[in-house]
Amino acid sequence: MANGIPVSAMSEATVLPYTYGLNGVNVPVDNLSSKGLFTSIALVFLAVLVIRLVQMGVAHLRHLTSMGETSSGIQKYWSQDSGSYWSAAKRDLLYAPLGNRRHNRELQLSKAINVGTIPSRFDTLLLGLYLTSNIVYTLLLDYSVLDKAAIWAEIRGRTGHLSVINAVLIFVFAGRNNPLISLFGLSFDTFNLFHRWGGRIVIIEALAHTVAWSVNEHAAKGWNGINSEFTTSSFIQFGLIGTVALLIMLFQSPSAIRHAFYETFLHCHQVLAFIALLGIFYHAKLGLLPQLPYVIFIICIWSYDRLLRWARLLYRNVSLRNGLTKITVEALPGEACRVTCFLPRPWSYNPGMHAYIYLPAVSLWMSHPFSIAWSSTRGHHPADEKLPTSTADFALASRPCNSLSFVVAKRSGMTASLYALAASTPSRTIHLTGLLEGPYGPVHSLHSYGTVLLFAGGAGITHQLGHVRALLAAYAAGTTAARRITLVWAVRFAEQLEWVRPWMDEILAMPGRRDALQVLLFITKPDERHAICSASERVKMIPGRPKPEWLVDEAWRKRVGAMTVGVCGPGALADEVRAAVRGVESGGVVDFWEEAFTW
Numbered sequence: 001m002a003n004g005i006p007v008s009a010m011s012e013a014t015v016l017p018y019t020y021g022l023n024g025v026n027v028p029v030d031n032l033s034s035k036g037l038f039t040s041i042a043l044v045f046l047a048v049l050v051i052r053l054v055q056m057g058v059a060h061l062r063h064l065t066s067m068g069e070t071s072s073g074i075q076k077y078w079s080q081d082s083g084s085y086w087s088a089a090k091r092d093l094l095y096a097p098l099g100n101r102r103h104n105r106e107l108q109l110s111k112a113i114n115v116g117t118i119p120s121r122f123d124t125l126l127l128g129l130y131l132t133s134n135i136v137y138t139l140l141l142d143y144s145v146l147d148k149a150a151i152w153a154e155i156r157g158r159t160g161h162l163s164v165i166n167a168v169l170i171f172v173f174a175g176r177n178n179p180l181i182s183l184f185g186l187s188f189d190t191f192n193l194f195h196r197w198g199g200r201i202v203i204i205e206a207l208a209h210t211v212a213w214s215v216n217e218h219a220a221k222g223w224n225g226i227n228s229e230f231t232t233s234s235f236i237q238f239g240l241i242g243t244v245a246l247l248i249m250l251f252q253s254p255s256a257i258r259h260a261f262y263e264t265f266l267h268c269h270q271v272l273a274f275i276a277l278l279g280i281f282y283h284a285k286l287g288l289l290p291q292l293p294y295v296i297f298i299i300c301i302w303s304y305d306r307l308l309r310w311a312r313l314l315y316r317n318v319s320l321r322n323g324l325t326k327i328t329v330e331a332l333p334g335e336a337c338r339v340t341c342f343l344p345r346p347w348s349y350n351p352g353m354h355a356y357i358y359l360p361a362v363s364l365w366m367s368h369p370f371s372i373a374w375s376s377t378r379g380h381h382p383a384d385e386k387l388p389t390s391t392a393d394f395a396l397a398s399r400p401c402n403s404l405s406f407v408v409a410k411r412s413g414m415t416a417s418l419y420a421l422a423a424s425t426p427s428r429t430i431h432l433t434g435l436l437e438g439p440y441g442p443v444h445s446l447h448s449y450g451t452v453l454l455f456a457g458g459a460g461i462t463h464q465l466g467h468v469r470a471l472l473a474a475y476a477a478g479t480t481a482a483r484r485i486t487l488v489w490a491v492r493f494a495e496q497l498e499w500v501r502p503w504m505d506e507i508l509a510m511p512g513r514r515d516a517l518q519v520l521l522f523i524t525k526p527d528e529r530h531a532i533c534s535a536s537e538r539v540k541m542i543p544g545r546p547k548p549e550w551l552v553d554e555a556w557r558k559r560v561g562a563m564t565v566g567v568c569g570p571g572a573l574a575d576e577v578r579a580a581v582r583g584v585e586s587g588g589v590v591d592f593w594e595e596a597f598t599w
Contacts, residue, residue: 019221066448091585209243239279313358322344341434350441457570484516491523504519
């Protein structure tokens with residue numbers, strides 16, 4: 001008893017005000033923390049943008065002064081690095097894995113359990129700064145207050161605020177129409193990495209927000225009070241719905257689950273994200289919380305991306321004059337499909353971009369990303385080949401049809417179903433109606449480099465073919481600096497060369513190919529059924545695995561002008577190429593890029 005008042009009643013009266021609303025919440029510091037977080041991220045993006053603009057300016061100048069150049073003078077100038085600092089930064093930070101070599105080679109506990117990849121050194125640095133800033137802002141409390149309930153209330157407000165602020169970022173990073181991809185020249189894979197880690201931070205802060213509220217609620221009313229709030233307060237119920245949905249997302253999102261049940265994961269992930277967003281919206285609305293505008297902004301971001309995707313799908317694939325997008329799927333040797341989409345409207349895309357394919361007959365509304373391997377224009381879709389019987393048929397046959405082609409390797413889920421469906425027919429070819437969404441991806445122009453070395457593993461060849469085709473066309477026209485183009489493609493079996501044979505034949509028939517292009521085909525598991533023989537010195541078939549260190553060093557010693565090395569393929573191959581480029585990253589200009597699509 002104190003002054004005739006029970007201690008328990010005093011405790012309840014003291015703590016109860018801090019269990020709801022903005023009591024004890026330091027709104028000015030909350031706003032300061034969000035401004036600090038946004039400002040720091042904006043400064044990082046500004047630095048990336050400045051570097052990108054400088055690189056684009058240098059590349060454009062290099063391109064203008066080197067294209068059509070037959071003497072070695074200008075190209076030799078551009079082959080030399082003007083300073084050692086940038087080379088060292090690329091070697092030891094930008095291109096460096098976190099450890100010695102491993103970056104995109106997946107960590108596997110067994111053949112069936114994949115636990116993901118290791119971020120690069122630069123990505124790890126940014127992620128560390130991002131995580132540290134969230135910890136600092138969370139702990140930026142008024143420790144002069146002696147009342148523990150007030151401290152817990154401030155933690156409740158801070159973590160809830162930061163969770164919503166970080167949610168803005170992860171929704172921006174997750175969108176296919178993310179404008180930052182084109183602006184900063186970063187891949188969707190990079191933003192997907194920060195989306196995953198940002199999502200984990202959002203969930204941890206949301207959980208901390210719930211725990212901080214529960215501590216004060218328990219101190220004021222006990223477990224019965226918490227249970228009463230859960231069953232009677234709509235404000236608390238919607239907050240609980242959001243938190244529970246986020247926690248479920250955390251437990252169903254580890255890499256092993258994502259890779260083993262990707263399509264199921266993606267469905268659940270999207271539904272849970274919608275439920276979490278709905279719960280957070282009504283939690284903020286019913287509580288009149290200052291975070292409501294941020295939540296509304298998140299809804300706008302999500303709606304913008306979805307509406308733009310639907311509009312793009314409708315425009316690209318539906319035409320009153322030319323009908324719908326028609327898709328031909330050919331089952332190929334080596335367990336892959338060649339997928340050709342005949343579009344009612346012409347597309348334009350840049351080499352290295354990708355698109356999402358919808359095949360309702362195979363996977364309902366699901367879409368999957370694939371690199372665009374080839375584009376062409378032909379008079380009609382193969383399924384429409386018939387003798388014309390009317391003037392309308394003559395008109396239809398004369399309309400050009402733009403087509404985009406892909407190679408889809410058989411794995412699991414949709415790709416396995418697609419291959420099985422095509423392979424089950426006598427002709428091993430099926431004709432479907434589907435949708436194509438895109439194109440997406442940053443634009444990487446290789447025309448300012450005198451030496452271009454491209455590595456591909458398996459279906460990764462689709463990403464490189466467009467670059468080779470564009471470079472050879474520009475070489476014949478005298479509008480590129482490229483003088484030495486080398487394509488290195490590794491496949492397990494010789495029969496897998498059939499995947500791109502029609503397109504490779506077109507490339508080998510292009511003007512100037514014999515002067516500028518060398519193709520090295522590595523068969524890692526040769527057999528007696530397919531002889532390993534080289535057509536010429538410019539097109540070689542070689543048994544065994546490629547040795548990136550030797551190939552990069554050879555290209556480096558014989559380089560003309562600035563040099564770029566690109567890779568698209570299995571993580572082990574990409575890591576070997578990365579290590580090889582870092583080994584020559586001194587005394588000259590060599591840039592490295594990697595195309596990966598990890599989840």
